[in-house]
Amino acid sequence: MATDYDSPRKTDEDINEDSLQELQARRVDKGTSTIDVDPDEVAEGMELPGADLSGEELAVRVLPRQADEFTCGRCFLVHHRSQLAEEHNGQFVCKECAA
Template structure:
């Protein structure tokens, strides 16, 4: 909930003067506010598993492994050399896989 810090603040006397009916009316007003959501708009952005994506093209630029990177022999992800945990029999292993 956003707070307006520029609005005048209520003192303890002001708070005690609020009647029970006013407080209950405020609670009812806050409870009746709803958010309108169009189910068609929500469903447009969702893809179902097994959907035919043969007509889709990816626009991703793939770079070859750089000199300061390595491929982990366990997870097969390319990591920076700073993530190298160990080398066993010529196999490089990242910190996440140790």
């Protein structure tokens, strides 16, 4: 990139004025995109790690492993038989763990 050394240079005052004008322009732009959010509403849905959940009840019905499912011997997840990749010494391995 070529530099024109003959062009007039800005003084410190000019640079400060430009910067101030840019900051004010940014401030105006930032204010127009502000969304009014109630912090209490946001905090209601958040749970802290280690929170006491002893009073909570599980609302999910757990079913036993079905006849067309298997438990992977590596990840210990229950998969459908279509996800079976291989069997080693009576242990089934799913496609994700075999990859």
